[in-house]
Amino acid sequence: MLSSSYLTNDRVRTVTDPEINEEIDNDIEENVRFYSIQNPITIRRRIKDLDEEWDVERVLELNASTLAFTGIALGALGSKKWLLLSALVTGFLAQHAIQGWCPPLVILRKLKIRTRKEIDMEKFALLQALEKREAHI
Numbered sequence: 001m002l003s004s005s006y007l008t009n010d011r012v013r014t015v016t017d018p019e020i021n022e023e024i025d026n027d028i029e030e031n032v033r034f035y036s037i038q039n040p041i042t043i044r045r046r047i048k049d050l051d052e053e054w055d056v057e058r059v060l061e062l063n064a065s066t067l068a069f070t071g072i073a074l075g076a077l078g079s080k081k082w083l084l085l086s087a088l089v090t091g092f093l094a095q096h097a098i099q100g101w102c103p104p105l106v107i108l109r110k111l112k113i114r115t116r117k118e119i120d121m122e123k124f125a126l127l128q129a130l131e132k133r134e135a136h137i
Contacts, residue, residue, distance in 0.1 A: 010117045011100025012056055016109045024112055028122045036129035043130045050123040055116040056108050063104065064093045 013021055035046045071085030096102040 010115050012105065012109070012115045013118075015099070015101040015105070017106075020109050020112075024109075024114055024118055027112065028118060028125075031122055032125045032129070035126055036133075040130060040133055043126055043133070047123055047126050047130070050119050050126070053114070053119050055119055056105065056113045057116065059108055059113050060096065060102070060104060061093075064089050 031046075035043055038046075067089045068086045071082050071087075071089065074082035075086070092102040092104060096105065
């Protein structure tokens with residue numbers, strides 16, 4: 001498994017509740033233990049799944065753009081008060097870009113949506129396990 005120092009410069013992890021980070025880390029370790037003893041086809045399939053897994057930044061960006069668009073559409077078609085939704089969402093997105101934190105991030109992390117570094121940590125550990133298994137075949 002990669003060193004946890006790999007994750008120390010991760011702004012999202014820095015502002016996430018340490019208990020949630022620990023749960024995510026435990027999930028990564030459990031996944032690596034489980035998949036590293038599987039056959040190479042299963043390990044490769046898991047690596048492919050990890051390549052396709054959405055990280056917290058991507059989920060946050062999609063949710064923000066969807067809500068901002070909804071606010072604009074509802075503001076154009078109905079009450080102008082809906083434009084406040086767009087302003088709020090873009091404010092959160094700017095806050096996240098500057099500080100690495102915004103209110104929706106708390107919810108996403110509680111849902112165990114991982115950072116790209118966390119996903120890659122599992123992926124690289126499985127790639128190492130796969131190399132070791134294939135070296136012995």
